[in-house]
Amino acid sequence: MSNNGKTFSNDILRHKAFLKRLQNGGNVVVAEGYIFEFERKGYLQAGTFVPEVTIEHPDLVRLMYEEFVHAGSDVVLAFTYYAHREKLRLIGREDDLDKINATALRMAREVADKHGCLMAGNICNSSVYLPDDESTHAITEEMFKEQIVLAVEHGADYIVGETFGHIGEGMLALECIKKYGNGLPAVITMSAPSGHTFIDGTDIVDGIKSLEDAGAAVVGLNCGRGPETMLPLLKEIKQVCKGPVAALPVTYRTTSDEPTFFSLTIPGTKSRAFPLDLCACLCSRQQIAEFARECKNIGIEYVGLCCGNSANMTRIVAEAYGRTPPACKYSPAMEKHFIFGEKSKFKNEYTDKLRAHIGGDFD
Structure with a gap:
């Protein structure tokens, strides 16, 4: 009975830890971008983008967790993005689902505890969900459930559901976190396409507000858009949302003509940059700093960077938000x-x- 009581007590503390950080004007810096970083390093295949590296080279995943914390991330986001059944099916590794997720979560919890950080579980776009096909909803729910249950078992403080193009899939992710997440708070971030609506026709700002109204602890945008094209939407979202808002753009120079990193072309050509030549479109450090300062000015409480992120960029965001992580020792001194x-x-x-x-x- 006492052991069960301790477990229940620990669960309550974990549930509150994340929300406590956001109270009274608090904020959280979050490093994402594992997929692209490991592809650059030669441990992950572009195209499938499946995190096999987690079980093939777990030491490197742990090291990247450490690097992001060293750079100023308040959260160790477990590298379970695209470690769901549909992605693993593409490479014939469905049987490794539990192993990949459990390994990523266990190491994330260990690194978070070592440094006094939060640890978050992660679910993402399923590449299965279709708005008008109920059978795909059931498949997607089961995929979400598998990863959420494992995140709870490994002591996540909260769960991120991200990069959804359909508001219905984002809402389903929220419902699944509430249903299977043992009370853990949910951060739901959508990926804004090139226009003013999500793929299913829902207005972007209205869709984000509906997620907040449905009980998400934090709502906002991640991926898809870079700093320049995400900021205008963030300002609109802040005007209608009462709770914390998230901003995690890709680190590429998207513009009004090429608003997402999928639409970027290699400078001086008409060739598509995504994904192999996005390095030609990378934001400068000054642009990342300007984005972070603007986010702080408009009151973004949950801030970070998505695809294209690296530890030095996370440090820039952390510094803009008043942090002095260990990596500041090596900030440029030109x-x-x-x-x-x-x-x-x-x-x-x-x-x-x-x-x-x-x-x-x-x-």
Whole structure:
């Protein structure tokens, strides 16, 4: 009886820990973007984007958790994105569903406990759900259930449901977290397409508000859009939502002409950049800093970066939100650079000749 009592007590504490961080003007910095980072490192296949790396190289997943916390993330988001049954079916690894999810969740909990961080479970777009096909709703619910139950078993503080293009799938994710999540808070973020409505025709702002009204602890946007094209929507969402709002854009230079990273073209060409040449469209550090500062100014409480994120970008967001994570020790100090730094620190005869031969006027 006492053991059960302790378990119940721990569950209550976990349920409250996340919400407590957001009270009284609080905010949470969240690092995402594992999929693209591991693809860049050569441990994940573009196209399928299945996180096989979790069980093939678990040490590297743990290291990335550590890197993001070191950079300022308040949350260890378990790397269970696309570790659902439909994605695993594509590569013949459905039998590894429990192993991949459990491994990711266990390591996330361990790293979070080590650093005093929150740990979040994660479910995402199913690539199965169709608005008018009830049979796909049942399949998607079962997929969500499998991952949610495992997240609860491994001590998640809350559960993220993200990157939904249909408001109905986002709503189903919320319902499943409420149904199978043992009371854990739900963060539901939608992926805004190029227009003003989700795929099913629902107005983006109205759809986000409906998720809040249905009981999501945090609502907002992730993925799809970059900082420039996500910010206008965030400002509208903040005007209608009463609770915390989430902002997690991709780190690419989307524009009004190319509003999502799917629509980006390689600069100077008409070739599509997604996904292999998105590096040519990456935001500058200054653009990420400006986005983070603007999010703080308009009151975004749950902030981070999605596809294209890296530890140095997470540090920039964390610093904009007043954090001083360990990685700040290594924030740039260009005044110490032998070419571009403060001239008084170096021999003029050396630096002047270098500056004259590198091209451009930097003084």
